[in-house]
Amino acid sequence: xxxxxxxxxxxxxxxxxxxxxxxxxxxxxxxxxxxxxxxxxxxxxxxxxxxxxxxxxxxxxxxxxxxxxxxxxxxxxxxxxxxxxx
Amino acid sequence: xxxxxxxxxxxxxxxxxxxxxxxxxxxxxxxxxxxxxxxxxxxxxxxxxxxxxxxxxxxxxxxxxxxxxxxxxxxxxxxxxxxxxxxxxxxxxxxxxxxxxxxxxxxxxxxxxxxxxxxxxxxxxxxxxxxxxxxxxxxxxxxxxxxxxxxxxxxxxxxxxxxxxxxxxxxxxxxxxxxxxxxxxxxxxxxxxxxxxxxxxxxxxxxxxxxxxxxxxxxxxxxxxxxxxxxxxxxxxxxxxxxxxxxxxxxxxxxxxxxxxxxxxxxxxxxxxxxxxxxxxxxxxxxxxxxxxxxxxxxxxxxxxxxxxxxxxxxxxxxxxxxxxxxxxxxxxxxxxxxxxxxxxxxxxxxxxxxxxxxxxxxxxxxxxxxxxxxxxxxxxxxxxxxxxxxxxxxxxxxxxxxxxxxxxx
Ligand SMILES: [Fe+2]
Ligand SMILES: [Fe+2]
Numbered sequence: 340x341x342x343x344x345x346x347x348x349x350x351x352x353x354x355x356x357x358x359x360x361x362x363x364x365x366x367x368x369x370x371x372x373x374x375x376x377x378x379x380x381x382x383x384x385x386x387x388x389x390x391x392x393x394x395x396x397x398x399x400x401x402x403x404x405x406x407x408x409x410x411x412x413x414x415x416x417x418x419x420x421x422x423x424x425x
Numbered sequence: 426x427x428x429x430x431x432x433x434x435x436x437x438x439x440x441x442x443x444x445x446x447x448x449x450x451x452x453x454x455x456x457x458x459x460x461x462x463x464x465x466x467x468x469x470x471x472x473x474x475x476x477x478x479x480x481x482x483x484x485x486x487x488x489x490x491x492x493x494x495x496x497x498x499x500x501x502x503x504x505x506x507x508x509x510x511x512x513x514x515x516x517x518x519x520x521x522x523x524x525x526x527x528x529x530x531x532x533x534x535x536x537x538x539x540x541x542x543x544x545x546x547x548x549x550x551x552x553x554x555x556x557x558x559x560x561x562x563x564x565x566x567x568x569x570x571x572x573x574x575x576x577x578x579x580x581x582x583x584x585x586x587x588x589x590x591x592x593x594x595x596x597x598x599x600x601x602x603x604x605x606x607x608x609x610x611x612x613x614x615x616x617x618x619x620x621x622x623x624x625x626x627x628x629x630x631x632x633x634x635x636x637x638x639x640x641x642x643x644x645x646x647x648x649x650x651x652x653x654x655x656x657x658x659x660x661x662x663x664x665x666x667x668x669x670x671x672x673x674x675x676x677x678x679x680x681x682x683x684x685x686x687x688x689x690x691x692x693x694x695x696x697x698x699x700x701x702x703x704x705x706x707x708x709x710x711x712x713x714x715x716x717x718x719x720x721x722x723x724x725x726x727x728x729x730x731x732x733x734x735x736x737x738x739x740x741x742x743x744x745x746x747x748x749x750x751x752x753x754x755x756x757x758x759x760x761x762x763x764x765x766x767x768x769x770x771x772x773x774x775x776x777x778x779x780x781x782x783x784x785x786x787x788x789x790x791x792x793x794x795x796x797x798x799x800x801x802x803x804x805x806x807x808x809x810x811x812x813x814x815x816x817x818x819x820x821x822x823x824x825x826x827x828x829x830x831x832x833x834x835x
Contacts, residue, residue, distance in 0.1 A: 376763040377693075384827075384834045396823065400767040 354382045364406025390416045449504040450496025459550040492560035496522045505537040518560035568640040580643035594727045608718040621662035625678040627655035690756035695743035700764045706732035707803040762826045
């Protein structure tokens with residue numbers, strides 16, 4: 340797990356109050372008891388702030404699993420890093 | 426909801442804290458006042474010499490002072506003046522013990538918000554205990570809602586009442602015997618049934634409002650009149666259907682009976698309703714434009730007017746909260762973002778959101794297909810209201826809402 344992933348899992352776990360060991364990549368986000376829309380929005384906002392990225396609206400409500408969310412953030416964070424390097 | 430309080434309450438759960446009762450008066454009178462030091466669980470009685478009352482209040486800090494009993498012989502009301510000069514003690518209930526109380530002028534007492542006057546010459550322990558108990562009850566009843574004004578008429582509902590009253594429609598504007606059955610289409614009749622059923626969802630909404638706003642009377646009064654108007658929306662459409670030979674089953678009203686969970690922030694609850702009312706308004710206005718049947722057109726036009734009025738009323742109450750505390754603004758915008766941005770599976774509606782088995786959401790989708798721009802029109806109006814709420818003209822899109830929220834992330 341790289342630094343971005345670690346941060347993503349930390350933010351998801353803290354915001355949705357899931358113990359660290361229980362967050363697996365294939366865990367459906369909707370199966371997490373606290374993951375209603377407003378809580379998910381808080382996750383998105385924190386991640387956006389942390390990595391200086393913008394998560395598209397479709398993804399905000401369309402992401403199915405924690406792993407998918409992690410992959411998306413990795414991709415956006417890499418794009419951001421590349422843009423910053425230029 | 427954490428907002429600034431009109432009354433200072435230090436404890437996070439004030440009703441479980443110790444309630445203090447202070448008996449204030451000249452030293453020689455104090456010992457004779459018949460009340461135990463701890464007459465009830467959670468209640469402590471202090472005896473305070475009148476000249477020391479100011480210092481006593483300073484020493485209390487944020488502690489709860491529920492009742493003050495002022496022993497006022499010879500008409501001295503000094504301690505009342507001291508008490509009421511402190512805004513944080515407006516919630517404290519005051520009683521006056523006086524000789525020959527009938528001679529007291531009530532306007533003076535009223536200025537200092539006195540609950541009652543007890544005759545000092547005929548004072549019994551029971552009479553005093555009774556008065557103080559009433560005072561404790563009154564203190565609890567007042568609660569800590571910061572939006573409660575000092576005078577009844579100053580509440581928001583009472584200030585906007587006339588606007589509602591004068592825009593109400595009258596059943597006499599409708600004549601169901603004039604229905605032109607031949608001008609109705611089958612899809613239209615389906616939609617009419619859906620609309621009648623969607624409106625049943627407002628009933629648990631009204632239950633909820635009254636529970637969520639149990640500590641005040643202004644929004645609660647509005648919720649009553651809103652609920653009464655919404656009940657007419659179901660009724661008028663069901664009666665129309667009856668007139669054309671279709672009976673709506675009562676089960677649909679019961680499916681929506683179970684109240685949904687209380688929201689975490691009132692401004693957010695109000696925002697959800699601003700959006701659903703605004704969408705309902707466009708929905709009915711669109712239907713009214715599309716139908717060729719004149720009676721139904723009138724009904725849908727009237728309902729559309731009601732719904733846009735409702736949206737504006739919820740806005741007024743939302744603004745009142747947003748103006749008080751930024752966390753209310755953030756909660757309202759979060760709710761707005763979730764509702765406006767997430768149209769992936771069609772338009773959301775409170776009823777459909779909480780009742781997956783209800784048909785409301787599918788009904789809305791059906792009409793969305795009919796008039797796809799309808800929701801865009803409604804949502805643009807919501808964005809205009811949000812600009813007003815935040816006093817920020819730059820909020821033009823859902824993306825701007827998110828940018829606002831991002832700027833507020835801790
Ligand atoms: Fe309605
Ligand atoms: Fe309405």
